[in-house]
Amino acid sequence: MFDLRGKSALITGASGGIGAEIARTLHGAGATVGLSGTRTDPLEALAGELGDRAHVLPCNLSDPEAVDTLPKQATEAMGSVDILVNNAGITRDNLFMRMSDEEWQSVINVNLTSTFKLCKGVMRGMMKARWGRIVNISSVVGATGNPGQANYAASKAGMVGMSKSLAYEVASRGITVNAIAPGFIATAMTDKLTDDQKSGIMGQIPAGRMGEAHEIAAATLYLASPEAAYVTGTTLHVNGGMAML
Amino acid sequence: MSDIADRVKKIVVEHLGVDEEKVSENASFIDDLGADSLDTVELVMAFEEEFGIEIPDDAAETIQTFGDAVGFISKAS
Numbered sequence: 001m002f003d004l005r006g007k008s009a010l011i012t013g014a015s016g017g018i019g020a021e022i023a024r025t026l027h028g029a030g031a032t033v034g035l036s037g038t039r040t041d042p043l044e045a046l047a048g049e050l051g052d053r054a055h056v057l058p059c060n061l062s063d064p065e066a067v068d069t070l071p072k073q074a075t076e077a078m079g080s081v082d083i084l085v086n087n088a089g090i091t092r093d094n095l096f097m098r099m100s101d102e103e104w105q106s107v108i109n110v111n112l113t114s115t116f117k118l119c120k121g122v123m124r125g126m127m128k129a130r131w132g133r134i135v136n137i138s139s140v141v142g143a144t145g146n147p148g149q150a151n152y153a154a155s156k157a158g159m160v161g162m163s164k165s166l167a168y169e170v171a172s173r174g175i176t177v178n179a180i181a182p183g184f185i186a187t188a189m190t191d192k193l194t195d196d197q198k199s200g201i202m203g204q205i206p207a208g209r210m211g212e213a214h215e216i217a218a219a220t221l222y223l224a225s226p227e228a229a230y231v232t233g234t235t236l237h238v239n240g241g242m243a244m245l
Numbered sequence: 246m247s248d249i250a251d252r253v254k255k256i257v258v259e260h261l262g263v264d265e266e267k268v269s270e271n272a273s274f275i276d277d278l279g280a281d282s283l284d285t286v287e288l289v290m291a292f293e294e295e296f297g298i299e300i301p302d303d304a305a306e307t308i309q310t311f312g313d314a315v316g317f318i319s320k321a322s
Contacts, residue, residue: 169283
């Protein structure tokens with residue numbers, strides 16, 4: 001089950017905790033992986049760890065021209081892009097009343113607009129192949145909201161609405177478009193939280209613990225697999241029960 | 246019939262699965278040949294590849310019939 005041999009997957013944000021784990025998992029299922037991210041060193045290290053079938057494709061998603069060329073570079077490196085995982089994301093938290101236009105726009109650009117452009121960039125190949133998988137990594141806060149994260153929550157809710165619309169349009173071509181909404185996942189980002197913050201978070205999670213990156217990767221593997229062909233336009237919530245949607 | 250028209254017709258017949266006789270000069274892809282809106286996007290993609298040309302989105306919107314396609318491609322290539 002979940003055999004991705006012969007498939008090529010482009011993963012953005014592969015230098016981060018969740019992205020790297022997604023890349024490892026898809027690679028472990030036999031896929032060729034394109035590792036994209038802003039920091040080249042961790043991408044090179046990950047490619048070295050994976051060995052064959054791993055390509056480093058650095059890209060700064062806040063640079064619109066770089067976003068436009070990424071699908072072409074990925075296709076040149078791997079022959080095709082059969083699976084796209086839009087995992088990269090940034091936060092620029094601030095209270096709504098203090099949020100600047102720049103804080104708003106930069107988060108929307110990287111999280112939402114680059115997702116739109118990358119989906120568009122890989123769509124031609126997927127339509128011709130009559131097969132494709134797009135997995136957009138959203139967030140629980142896109143569904144619930146979160147104080148201090150109006151920009152981030154808007155971008156993540158936007159990814160869900162965009163995914164559903166695209167899913168409608170391309171379902172007849174064998175292409176599925178889905179979202180995953182992680183809850184609190186243990187990464188370098190959450191390591192920075194204080195113990196008080198952590199215990200406050202735990203109180204909201206029925207499972208009583210943070211999620212692990214590999215649990216997001218497993219959900220991604222499922223949605224990317226041939227077995228998930230009949231699942232499209234959905235959002236898979238992976239959050240330990242903190243929001244049952 | 247010109248070479249371009251033959252090649253366009255072949256693409257249309259293959260992509261939409263219609264009889265060759267139905268692909269007349271004024272045949273509308275959507276109204277007469279059963280294409281949906283995504284089919285018209287795919288047809289334009291196929292024309293671009295077959296003829297090695299770029300068809301911008303605003304031009305693509307004007308290509309409604311078989312005759313439109315042959316006319317546009319004849320001018321562009």
